[in-house]
Amino acid sequence: MLPLGDGKYKAILWSITLCVWVLYSGVLQADSAPQPLHSWEYHWGDLPAGTQGTLSQPPDTSLTWNPINFPADPPERNGQEQVWFRGVLPDGNWNDPVLYITSINLIGQIYLDDALIYQYGEFDAQGRGDFAGWPWHMVELPENFSGKPLNIRVFSYYTNIGLWGEVKVMERLEVLESIIHMSVQDLAVSALVFVLAFIATIFAVIGPERRGFSAIALFAYASGLMLLAEAPARQLIVDNALAWDTLRAGSYYTLPIALGLLLSHWFNGKTKRWLTSIWALHLAYLAIAISLVQLGLVSLSITFPVFDALLTVTLPTMLILALFRFRELSTEQRLLALCFTLFIPLLLTDMLVAHGFIAWRTIPLSYGTLIFSLANAAIFLWHYRHTQQQMSLANETLEYQVASRTKKLGRLVQELENLSFKDPLTNLYNRRHFDRVLEHECLRAQQNASQLSLHMLDIDHFKQINDHFGHDAGDSVLVEMAELLKHHFRGLDIVCRFGGEEFVALLPGTSVHAAESRANALLTLASELSLAYQGAPLTKVTLSCGVATYPDHTQDPFKLLKMADEMLYQAKNGGRNRCIVWPETPKTRDFMLGQS
Numbered sequence: 001m002l003p004l005g006d007g008k009y010k011a012i013l014w015s016i017t018l019c020v021w022v023l024y025s026g027v028l029q030a031d032s033a034p035q036p037l038h039s040w041e042y043h044w045g046d047l048p049a050g051t052q053g054t055l056s057q058p059p060d061t062s063l064t065w066n067p068i069n070f071p072a073d074p075p076e077r078n079g080q081e082q083v084w085f086r087g088v089l090p091d092g093n094w095n096d097p098v099l100y101i102t103s104i105n106l107i108g109q110i111y112l113d114d115a116l117i118y119q120y121g122e123f124d125a126q127g128r129g130d131f132a133g134w135p136w137h138m139v140e141l142p143e144n145f146s147g148k149p150l151n152i153r154v155f156s157y158y159t160n161i162g163l164w165g166e167v168k169v170m171e172r173l174e175v176l177e178s179i180i181h182m183s184v185q186d187l188a189v190s191a192l193v194f195v196l197a198f199i200a201t202i203f204a205v206i207g208p209e210r211r212g213f214s215a216i217a218l219f220a221y222a223s224g225l226m227l228l229a230e231a232p233a234r235q236l237i238v239d240n241a242l243a244w245d246t247l248r249a250g251s252y253y254t255l256p257i258a259l260g261l262l263l264s265h266w267f268n269g270k271t272k273r274w275l276t277s278i279w280a281l282h283l284a285y286l287a288i289a290i291s292l293v294q295l296g297l298v299s300l301s302i303t304f305p306v307f308d309a310l311l312t313v314t315l316p317t318m319l320i321l322a323l324f325r326f327r328e329l330s331t332e333q334r335l336l337a338l339c340f341t342l343f344i345p346l347l348l349t350d351m352l353v354a355h356g357f358i359a360w361r362t363i364p365l366s367y368g369t370l371i372f373s374l375a376n377a378a379i380f381l382w383h384y385r386h387t388q389q390q391m392s393l394a395n396e397t398l399e400y401q402v403a404s405r406t407k408k409l410g411r412l413v414q415e416l417e418n419l420s421f422k423d424p425l426t427n428l429y430n431r432r433h434f435d436r437v438l439e440h441e442c443l444r445a446q447q448n449a450s451q452l453s454l455h456m457l458d459i460d461h462f463k464q465i466n467d468h469f470g471h472d473a474g475d476s477v478l479v480e481m482a483e484l485l486k487h488h489f490r491g492l493d494i495v496c497r498f499g500g501e502e503f504v505a506l507l508p509g510t511s512v513h514a515a516e517s518r519a520n521a522l523l524t525l526a527s528e529l530s531l532a533y534q535g536a537p538l539t540k541v542t543l544s545c546g547v548a549t550y551p552d553h554t555q556d557p558f559k560l561l562k563m564a565d566e567m568l569y570q571a572k573n574g575g576r577n578r579c580i581v582w583p584e585t586p587k588t589r590d591f592m593l594g595q596s
């Protein structure tokens with residue numbers, strides 16, 4: 001940073017400011033209103049240009065000159081490619097005057113007082129040359145030019161010949177100022193369009209409407225590039241008119257491709273086929289035209305009128321096709337279609353001006369692009385909001401689904417767990433469950449200072465049922481017996497199938513005597529059961545039962561089971577169909593202790 005306190009630097013800073021002010025105020029004070037040249041005349045054909053940039057003979061002595069309003073496209077061209085114009089330079093009081101020309105079709109030389117003062121493009125010996133782009137021109141003028149004739153030699157194989165736009169004498173600074181002024185809007189819109197193109201690209205990559213957003217992105221990139229390449233300030237950035245015009249052609253020729261892609265994506269059937277053919281045709285034109293130009297076979301300038309002719313047919317066709325089926329479009333598509341409807345006349349008018357069908361004027365193409373860009377921005381925002389809403393909805397749905405599935409899964413786990421503790425044939429608890437609850441029930445009995453009786457039950461001579469009536473009949477007996485047990489015992493009793501034809505029942509809060517009487521009652525009920533299988537009666541069955549009670553007989557759950565089993569064994573040995581309760585005798589106690 002400048003040390004502002006330092007007097008020396010302050011002085012320099014003030015001097016620079018003063019110079020700029022003097023220079024600028026000088027410009028403002030000068031009689032600097034831009035003045036066009038006047039008294040224009042033309043002469044078809046080339047005149048012999050003298051050596052070293054001088055006219056070998058003054059063209060006005062021996063030739064016929066015809067008056068013309070503006071030095072462009074004189075009548076009766078008849079395929080001629082060379083023409084001379086001459087006009088009189090205006091009077092004025094300029095500080096730093098220059099001649100400003102909007103554009104030249106295609107190349108030219110400018111002479112003042114028989115001296116060549118400016119040349120654009122390369123002339124060969126025959127006075128011909130190649131297209132070199134369409135830049136604006138700022139021609140240095142020597143002193144005392146006022147009132148002098150200016151001779152302009154032009155060569156063009158293009159549809160137009162001569163100068164284009166404005167030809168006037170003005171201050172150099174004013175030229176630069178107006179160039180910047182004319183470009184600001186184009187450049188600003190171009191920057192905005194590039195940002196939108198980038199956002200559209202992101203939507204095209206991630207979004208559901210990939211093709212639609214790709215087409216919008218392509219249109220935005222093409223129109224952004226076109227505006228940049230058209231802005232007069234382009235020459236101040238990179239001084240290569242041909243490169244800029246090639247870029248302009250590429251982007252301009254891409255616009256109908258993007259438009260066709262987008263529209264064809266919106267429609268079906270015949271309309272889609274028509275639109276697809278149109279964008280394919282433009283794609284082919286772009287590829288062929290740029291290739292031929294790059295190969296040096298065709299001049300870039302010639303590709304413009306051919307393209308414009310094509311566009312005057314395809315653009316209205318696309319518009320008519322879209323408007324014809326306007327009702328089928330969604331709101332956002334309608335918005336874009338309307339923007340195109342506004343943009344297309346601008347594009348067509350610009351084209352008509354470029355070819356001289358309409359008098360020269362600046363066409364605000366950037367307005368069309370701006371409207372299109374704003375519509376796009378609105379659509380992006382709408383899409384963003386819509387996507388956000390859909391995402392939160394999806395999240396909620398997902399959360400709901402996860403919760404309901406977790407619940408369902410919990411239920412399934414529970415069912416599975418139940419199944420793993422159940423006997424599938426009888427639907428009674430199985431031995432796994434019994435092993436799990438025995439210890440727990442003993443503990444509960446201890447905590448409640450109550451008793452817990454254990455019944456061990458076995459169907460007598462069950463093998464004979466299987467043998468006589470078959471395995472399935474045996475199964476039906478097991479099921480019947482299980483039903484009897486379920487009904488006979490209380491809800492808080494735990495009845496399990498211990499294995500084969502053996503059952504156990506845990507009776508919480510049941511004394512030895514109560515357990516014995518419940519067992520005897522069960523045995524009676526079992527012996528009275530009328531069993532049948534598939535309508536055929538089965539033999540009567542009886543049960544044997546062993547009983548042991550906690551804590552009366554033991555406080556060890558494992559021993560309790562052993563004791564009941566031992567009593568069952570004794571019941572079997574004692575003749576079956578009976579219940580034996582663990583007797584509190586020293587002999588049995590010793591027996592059990594010896595086992596443990």
Ligand SMILES: Nc1nc2c(ncn2[C@@H]2O[C@H](COP(=O)(O)OP(=O)(O)OP(=O)(O)O)[C@@H](O)[C@H]2O)c(=O)[nH]1
Pocket residue numbers: 425458459460461462463464466470471472473474475478499500501572576
């Ligand atoms: N149908 C059927 N039979 C079974 C099942 N489980 C075990 N068995 C049969 O039950 C019979 C048990 O026979 P045993 O151990 O000799 O006993 P039992 O014939 O009842 O004789 P005791 O117990 O001494 O009165 C065997 O034939 C087993 O095949 C089953 O699920 N279904």
